[in-house]
Amino acid sequence: MKGKETYWQENLRLIFICLAIWFVVSFGFGLLLVEPLNAIRLGGYKLGFWFAQQGSIYTFVGLIFWYSAKMNKLDKKYNVEES
Amino acid sequence: MDELKLYTYIAVFGSFAVYFGIAWWARAGSTSEFYVAGGGISPLQNGMAIGADWMSAASFISMAGLIAFLGYGGSVFLMGWTGGYVLLAMLLAPYMRKHGKFTVPEFIADRYYSKTARIVAVACLIIASLTYIIGQMKGVGVAFSRFLEVDYGLGLGIGMAVVWVYAVLGGMKGITYTQIAQYCVLIFAYTIPAVFISLQLTGNPIPQLGLGSTLADGSGVYLLDKLDMVVTDLGFKEYTTDNMGGTVNMFAYTLSLMIGTAGLPHVIMRFFTVPSVQAARSSAGYALVFIALLYTVAPAVGAMARFNLMNTIQPEAGQNLEYAERPQWFKDWEKTGLLKYEDKNADGKIQYVADKDTNEMVKVDRDIMVLANPAIANLPNWVIALVAAGGLAAALSTAAGLLLAISSSVSHDLMKGVFTPDLSEKNELLASRIVMTISILISGYLGLHPPGFAAGTVALAFGLAASSIFPALMMGIFAKKMSGKAAVAGMCSGIGITMLYVFQHKGIMFIPGTSFLGGMEPNWFFGISPNAFGAVGAIVNFAVAFAVLKVTGPAPAHIQQLVENFRIPHGASTAHDH
Numbered sequence: 001m002k003g004k005e006t007y008w009q010e011n012l013r014l015i016f017i018c019l020a021i022w023f024v025v026s027f028g029f030g031l032l033l034v035e036p037l038n039a040i041r042l043g044g045y046k047l048g049f050w051f052a053q054q055g056s057i058y059t060f061v062g063l064i065f066w067y068s069a070k071m072n073k074l075d076k077k078y079n080v081e082e083s
Numbered sequence: 084m085d086e087l088k089l090y091t092y093i094a095v096f097g098s099f100a101v102y103f104g105i106a107w108w109a110r111a112g113s114t115s116e117f118y119v120a121g122g123g124i125s126p127l128q129n130g131m132a133i134g135a136d137w138m139s140a141a142s143f144i145s146m147a148g149l150i151a152f153l154g155y156g157g158s159v160f161l162m163g164w165t166g167g168y169v170l171l172a173m174l175l176a177p178y179m180r181k182h183g184k185f186t187v188p189e190f191i192a193d194r195y196y197s198k199t200a201r202i203v204a205v206a207c208l209i210i211a212s213l214t215y216i217i218g219q220m221k222g223v224g225v226a227f228s229r230f231l232e233v234d235y236g237l238g239l240g241i242g243m244a245v246v247w248v249y250a251v252l253g254g255m256k257g258i259t260y261t262q263i264a265q266y267c268v269l270i271f272a273y274t275i276p277a278v279f280i281s282l283q284l285t286g287n288p289i290p291q292l293g294l295g296s297t298l299a300d301g302s303g304v305y306l307l308d309k310l311d312m313v314v315t316d317l318g319f320k321e322y323t324t325d326n327m328g329g330t331v332n333m334f335a336y337t338l339s340l341m342i343g344t345a346g347l348p349h350v351i352m353r354f355f356t357v358p359s360v361q362a363a364r365s366s367a368g369y370a371l372v373f374i375a376l377l378y379t380v381a382p383a384v385g386a387m388a389r390f391n392l393m394n395t396i397q398p399e400a401g402q403n404l405e406y407a408e409r410p411q412w413f414k415d416w417e418k419t420g421l422l423k424y425e426d427k428n429a430d431g432k433i434q435y436v437a438d439k440d441t442n443e444m445v446k447v448d449r450d451i452m453v454l455a456n457p458a459i460a461n462l463p464n465w466v467i468a469l470v471a472a473g474g475l476a477a478a479l480s481t482a483a484g485l486l487l488a489i490s491s492s493v494s495h496d497l498m499k500g501v502f503t504p505d506l507s508e509k510n511e512l513l514a515s516r517i518v519m520t521i522s523i524l525i526s527g528y529l530g531l532h533p534p535g536f537a538a539g540t541v542a543l544a545f546g547l548a549a550s551s552i553f554p555a556l557m558m559g560i561f562a563k564k565m566s567g568k569a570a571v572a573g574m575c576s577g578i579g580i581t582m583l584y585v586f587q588h589k590g591i592m593f594i595p596g597t598s599f600l601g602g603m604e605p606n607w608f609f610g611i612s613p614n615a616f617g618a619v620g621a622i623v624n625f626a627v628a629f630a631v632l633k634v635t636g637p638a639p640a641h642i643q644q645l646v647e648n649f650r651i652p653h654g655a656s657t658a659h660d661h
Contacts (some may be wrong), residue, residue, distance in 0.1 A: 008650055015173045022169045026162045031334055034155075038324065043295040044305030049323045052158035053150075053382040054291060057165045057375050062173045064371055068364035071177075075361070080653040082359050 007078040011071065018067050026056040090468035091230050098472045099245055099270050100259045102479075106249030108462075108582055109260045114508050117254030117515060118491050120184040124259055124356045130369025132139035133353045135266035135476070136369070136484035137164075138377060139215070140222030143269060143477035146453035150385030151392075154320070157328025157385065163340025165371060165378055170345040170553075172367030176354040178560045180363035183651040185355060186488075187348040187552065188496040194559040195567035196642055203574055204494045206529045207551050211544040212485040213526065219485070220530030223479040229419065229454065230471040236531055242479065243527040250483045250523075251516050253358060258483045265476040270376055272473020276457045276466050277380050280387050283460060310386060316400060318437030322386065332611055339617035343545030346553030349488035360652035365405045388452045391459045396435045396444070403432040412458035421448035482526070490519035509589050543585055546613075550577035550620025558628060563646045564637035565628065572631045577624030581616055588613040 029037055034048030042050050075081035111117040124132070142164070179190055188208065189595045190200035204654075210625050220239055227238025233441050252645030274290070281293030285306055298303050302369075327333055344350065354363045396404050406424060416422040423446035424433060435444040454474070457467045494515040506514070551574045558565045558573070611619065637643075648654075 004647070004651060011650075018169070018173060023167065026166055026337065027334060029164055029372065030158060031330060031337065034326075035324075042306050043292075044297065046294040046307075046323055049155055049158075049307075050295070052155065053161055054379055056162050057379055059163050060169050061371050061375055063169055064364070064368035067173055068361070068368060071364060072361055075652055078651075080651040082361070082654070083654050 003078050004080075007074065007080060014067060014070055014074070018063050021059065021063060025051060025059040026063055030056050087464040087467060088231070090465050090472050094465075094468040094472040095231065095475060098476060101264055102245065102249055105260045105264055106253045106257045109253045109257045109337055111254035111256045111512075114185075114495075114512050114515075115150045116256045117512055118487075119352075119355045119496065120254075120256040120259050122350050122356060122358055124358075126357055126366035126370050128259070128263055129357050129362075129366040129369075131266045131373050132262040133350065133366070133370035134373030134377075135262035135269065135480040136353060137350060137374060137481070139481035140219055140474065140478040142377065142381075143273065143474055144222060144453050145450050147381045147384040147388065147456075148449035149450050150382055151389040152447075152449055153327055154314075154322035154325040154386075156325050156333065157382070159327070159333050159336040159340065161378055161382065163337045164344055165374060166337070166341040167344025168367050168371040168374070170341060171351070171354075172364055174557055175345060175351065175553075175560070176363045176367055177360045177652070178649045179351065180354050180357065181360050181652060183355075185352075186491050186495050187351050187556075188492055189500065190501065191555060191559070191570075192496070194642070194645070195555075195570050196639070197567040197571065200555075200567055200571050200574075201496055201500060203571060204552065204555070205496050206576070207574075208492050209489055211347065211547050212349060212489050213522075213529075214544050216482050216485045216522075216526040217529045219478045219482040223475060223482075223537075224530060226471055226474045226478070230468075239527060239530050242475070242482075242652045243523050246479055246482050246486065247520065250486050251519050254515070255487055258299065258487055259356065261483070262480045265480040266373060267515075268476040269473040269480075271374070272469045272476070273377050273384075274380055275469060276460070276462055277384050277387075279462050279466065280391070280456065280460045281383060284387055284390065290380045290387075294383040294386055306390065309388065310390050310393075313390070313397075317393075317397075317435065320437075322389070328612060333614055335611045335618045336615035339549050339615050339621075340545060342553045342621055343549035343617050346548035346551070346556070347544075348492070348548075348552065351556075352488060352491070353484075370593050384453065387458045388459065390451075391456075392447075393435070395459060396433050403434055406431055406433055409433070410459075412455050413596060415458070416451055416455055419451075420446075421451050422446060422526065427618070461501050486519050486522050486526075489522050490515045493518045546581045546585060546617035546620060547578060549617030550581040550624055554621050554624040554628070558625070560646065560650070562629075562632075563643050564632065566632055566635060566638040568635050569628045569631040573624040573628030576627040577620045580623050581620035584616045584619075585613045 029048060030052035034052065037048035037051065038046035040047040045054070072081075102369050111120075113121070135227075146157075146160055149160060183189055184193065188201045188204035191204045192198065217380065220242065223242035224235045224239040227233050227241065228235045231238070249261050253261070277290040278288050281290040282288050284299060285293040285296040286299040287293040287296045294306065297303050298309060302309075307323055315321050327336075354366065357363050357366050362416055395410065398404070406426065413422065417424070421445070425443055425445045426584075427441060427443050428434070433443055434441060436442050452468060457470055494511055498514055499511055554577060555570050555574050558570060
C-alpha cells in the first residue's frame with residue numbers, strides 16, 4: 001500500500017502536537033507555572049488553580065475529539081479506512 | 084420505619100431491580116458476547132459504560148473528601164485520572180482494537196511472540212484487579228451498613244449476590260448494558276446534591292461555575308477567597324495553594340496516575356467491544372465526557388463541603404459551636420467512629436484548628452464528606468437516599484468490570500491460551516463463569532477479612548499498571564523493532580523497582596515493621612512518595628527494554644509486519660478468536 005509510511009509519519013506528528021498541548025495545560029499551567037498564573041483571576045478562581053482543577057480536564061476532552069476527527073480525515077486521504 | 088430509611092430502600096432495591104431486568108434481557112450466548120459483547124457496542128454507549136466502570140467507590144465516595152482536605156494538592160487525582168484517557172485514545176486503543184483480540188495479555192502474547200510475556204501480563208492483571216475489587220466490596224459493605232443499618236457482612240453478601248447474577252449471566256454484554264444504567268444512577272446521585280449546595284452557597288446552580296462565584300450572603304466575597312481566609316485563620320494551609328509535598332512529588336504523582344490509568348487492563352479491554360477503529364478513538368472521547376461530568380463537579384463538592392463543615396463548627400470567627408447543640412448528622416457519624424470530638428479545654432465548645440495540641444476534632448474521616456454532605460447542607464431525605472444508591476452503583480459497576488478482566492484472563496489466556504488449547508467454546512464459556520464465581524467468593528472473603536495491606540494496595544495497582552503494562556503496550560506499537568526478550572526484561576525491572584520502593588517504605592507486603600533500609604529519610608528519591616513512584620518505574624522499564632534491545636537484536640520480520648498491519652485501520656474486523 002502506497003504512502004503507508006507517510007500516513008504513519010503524519011499520525012505521529014498529530015500525536016506529538018496533541019501531547020504537547022496535553023502536557024502544557026496540565027503539567028505546565030496546572031503544576032509548574034501555577035504560581036505566576038495564580039496572579040491572574042478568572043472570576044473567583046486563581047487561573048493556575050482553575051487549570052489544575054477544571055481547565056485541563058476540558059482541554060483533554062477537546063483534544064481527543066479533535067484528534068479523532070483529524071485521524072478520520074487522514075484515513076480517507078490515504079485510503080486506509082475500514083471497509 | 085422512618086422516612087429516610089423508606090426512601091433509601093426504594094432507591095437501592097429499585098435500582099437493583101433495574102440491573103436484574105437488564106441482565107436477563109442481555110444475557111450472553113457465545114464467548115464473543117461474553118468477552119467483548121459481540122463487538123457491537125456503539126461509541127456513545129461504550130463511553131457511558133467505561134465511565135461507570137472507571138468511576139469506583141473511590142471516585143464517588145473518597146475523591147471529593149480528599150480534595151476537601153488537600154485543596155490544590157487534590158488536583159493530582161483530577162488531572163491524573165482524566166489525562167490517562169488522552170494517552171489511551173492516541174497511543175493504545177485504536178491499534179489494539181485493530182489487532183482485534185479479546186484480552187490484553189493476548190495482545191502482549193501476539194506482539195511479543197512469547198508465552199512468558201503472556202503469563203507475566205496475566206499475573207500483573209490479576210494482582211492489580213483483585214486488590215481493586217477488595218476496595219469495592221468494602222465500599223458496598225459500608226454503604227449498606229450506614230444507610231440501611233444492616234450488618235456489614237450481610238450487606239457485603241447482598242452486594243456479591245447482585246454482581247454474581249448480572250456478571251455471570253451476561254458477561255461483557257450484560258455488564259455493559261447494566262453499567263449504562265449504573266452510570267445514570269451515579270451521575271444523578273452525585274450532581275443533584277452538588278447543584279443544591281452550589282445554589283445555597285452561591286446562587287449559581289452549576290457547581291463548576293458556583294465554585295468560582297461570590298457567596299450568596301450579600302458580602303460580595305468570592306467563595307474560594309473566603310475559604311482560604313477561614314482555613315488560614317485556623318492555622319491550616321491555604322486551600323488554593325497547598326501543594327502536597329512539593330511540585331516534584333505532585334508532578335510524579337500526576338504522571339503515575341495518568342499512565343497507570345492508561346495501563347489498567349479492565350479499562351483497555353472496553354475498547355475491544357466497539358465495532359471499528361474509528362469507534363475506538365471516539366469512544367475514549369465520550370468516556371472522558373461522561374467522566375468529566377463527575378470530575379469537574381468533584382472540586383466544587385470538596386471545597387463546598389469543607390466550607391460548610393468549617394461554617395457549622397465556627398459560624399463567626401471566635402464563636403464556636405456548643406457541643407451540646409451539635410446537629411443530627413454530627414451525632415450519626417460519631418456513632419460510626421469516623422468523627423471524633425474531645426473537649427480538651429473543657430469549655431463545652433468545639434475548637435477545630437490545625438494545631439494538634441488544641442484541636443478538638445480529633446478525627447474527621449475524609450471518606451464521610453460526600454456521604455454526609457447532603458445532611459450537612461440540610462438537603463431533603465430523598466437526596467440522601469439517592470446518594471446511597473449512587474455509591475452502590477459506583478462500587479458494583481467497577482467490581483463487575485474487574486471480575487470480567489480476571490475471569491477472561493484466566494479462562495482465555497491461561498486455560499485456552501497456555502494450558503488446554505483444545506478447549507471448546509462452550510466449555511470456555513462455562514470455565515469463565517466458574518472462574519468469575521470463584522473470584523466473587525475470594526473477593527467477598529477478602530472484603531470481609533481485609534488483609535493488613537488492603538489500604539496500600541490501590542496505589543500498588545496503579546504503580547504496577549504504570550510501570551509494567553503501559554510501557555510494554557506502547558513500545559509494542561511505536562517501537563517496531565522491540566523484541567520479546569527486551570520487553571519482558573523491561574516489564575520485570577519496571578515492576579521490580581516500583582515494588583522495591585513501595586515495600587521499602589511500607590513494609591514487605593505492607594506488613595508493618597518489615598520496611599528494610601529503615602534508616603533512610605522518608606521519600607528519599609527526590610521527595611517522591613511511594614504512591615507516585617510508578618512514573619519512575621515506567622522510565623526504568625523503557626530504559627532497560629531499549630538497552631536489552633541494543634544488545635540482543637530486533638524482533639523477527641513477521642512481527643514487524645504485524646506491527647505495520649495494526650498501525651493502519653484498513654481491514655479491521657470484529658474482535659475474534661485465533
